[in-house]
Amino acid sequence: MLLSRTRTSIVDIARAAGVSKSTVSLVLQKSPLVSEATREKVNAHIKELGYIYNRGAANLRQSKSKIVGIVVNDLTNSFFAELAVGMDMVVQSAGYVQFLAHSGESVDRQREVIASMRENGIAGLILSPARGTEASDIKALVGGDIPVVVVVRNLPGAKVSTLLSDNYAGAKAAVRHLISLGHSRVAFMGGFQDTAVFGERLRGYRDALQDAGIAAEEKYTIHSAPSRAGGVVALERLMTIPERPTAALCLNDAVAFGVCDGLRAHGLEPGKSFAIIGFDDVIEAKTAVPALTTVSVDPQGMGQRAAQLLLKQINSGQRDQEAITTSVRLVVRQSCGAPVKQLEEMA
Amino acid sequence: MLLSRTRTSIVDIARAAGVSKSTVSLVLQKSPLVSEATREKVNAHIKELGYIYNRGAANLRQSKSKIVGIVVNDLTNSFFAELAVGMDMVVQSAGYVQFLAHSGESVDRQREVIASMRENGIAGLILSPARGTEASDIKALVGGDIPVVVVVRNLPGAKVSTLLSDNYAGAKAAVRHLISLGHSRVAFMGGFQDTAVFGERLRGYRDALQDAGIAAEEKYTIHSAPSRAGGVVALERLMTIPERPTAALCLNDAVAFGVCDGLRAHGLEPGKSFAIIGFDDVIEAKTAVPALTTVSVDPQGMGQRAAQLLLKQINSGQRDQEAITTSVRLVVRQSCGAPVKQLEEMA
């Protein structure tokens, strides 16, 4: 708990170098006011005494900080881990540090950790909200005092900036591609219906079918946990329905992998017996066998943009909300790939 | 950058409640010295004015903090992400917050971020070192001022506490199991030889062979990046060698999955045509097809233990180093599973 017996401060250096603490402060700030000679002398003593700048004291004096808070709903999901890494990159390069915490989809935990971050003086917050977060929750936590950027999951009604991927367009493009390959019985697999992401992707899926004059069968939409295990479960469900689909758009890549697992367990070959498209383009997507056709979201790039947006707002002091949707693109690989004739035969 | 026009402080509350700032401070600390009546009065004003405790100011006064630093070499690797989540859990529950950063295996970045954390007043540090980190590096950064716990990767010579998994025993058990299934040509796949983890697991692999009276063939040790993509590459290499092995212990699960991918690309069936054992037991291991036999390390539990160890040292002020190795266990699933006779035929 003790930070040190009492760590060496600016006045220790001042005393050692025979100058005033103000001068040492100026040296630390690389002010041009101080003469070359004293600057060197002071720097020598700084090095010698192993001085460590106390940014907390400076923050107190200046009523500002170079700390941002990042709260992510699930760090064990590699999509969000990549997102966090992207943020980390730009935050670090800007000379800031981050409190980075994992809410584990718990709004309680999220509330606590945001409160704690605020007490510790963050200058801004990036939030990938836990499932079930209300717009009013964050208003209560950060009442417009600091800029907030909400990413990935929309929080309708919250007076904050948002950075979302274009879920609707991505899903639509994916399903259009499946249709162009000749599929007409296309499922939408995975996810819980209470999330905004699910809703947007489902809408894209439906509209693509409708545009092609295909009626969207209710039974072809199969809910499950948005995870690999959930994908396995969803596939089991799918196998039981009559007029079984020949292709599926999955809520995300994790579900898609689970569906692949499930197909194999049934002796079916993903990409040959059944066409699959994922969503997110996690790193494993391209090395998996078969390589996963998916909608690429570039989570790392998204994290970078989110952090840039936040830093911009911090530095400009501007608090007006900005809503950005980042474009996505369909990456065609093997999992959707076989000629459709063959698929029809096997179904 | 601005934390607020000037956020409401303890004296604002004091003024509003008609008491002294000292009293407000006592209320905040839940001191029994203050009477019930004034406590309620003060708390009411705290709520009304939307007061936010300034922990930075308190830290300054007390020369201590409730912040820990966590630096992880690669957050996009789900093993390390789980590790971080484990730490997050106990850190948060203890009322601390964490600076959590990703070094991306760069020692430069690692150095910078640790320096930055120190300036921001961390009370302790947990480090999963970037590849190539020297013991002297961390001595330079934290000269015994604060407790440090090094996890996962050993840093021989560093005067810090360490928490490592029992790589040697795990690898040995895995190979012993393969031998008991009848395999005699066993490969060790993946990883770079300059890391401590690689060395320890390799040693376990060799000793298990030796104990069984099998000579360890040099050519059966195949280096590659410790990733899924690396596993694919390693398998390609393996396919070219004469007297091809019938089984392999992989450096970690990521490599093992890559090897599975590679086998499939060659029309071979992991677990049937070739036995595979991974290391780490990441979440996907049990849902993959075939389910991966692996050495379970429980990264989340390890993260928890690491955080507990650090907090203990912070609170006790003790700085003597403690070296813990956490035990591991072999989890037998399908990927190593088929009867050996069949494997021999196919090889």
Place this chain on the structure above:
DNA sequence: TGACCTTTTTGGAACGTTCCAATTATATAT
């Protein structure tokens, strides 16, 4: 030399808290 300008340096107040010693209020015993 003194007057003036420029370059460097410097005390001291302030940021929001804690903590100590000292003070004031309240209760209890005589």
Place this chain on the structure above:
DNA sequence: ATATATAATTGGAACGTTCCAAAAAGGTCA
């Protein structure tokens, strides 16, 4: 009522910085 113990409250210094106004140190020029 006074004395005394106990409970509750308080002012002010301190933590390590920054920043302002002001002072000191050098130069230049008449």
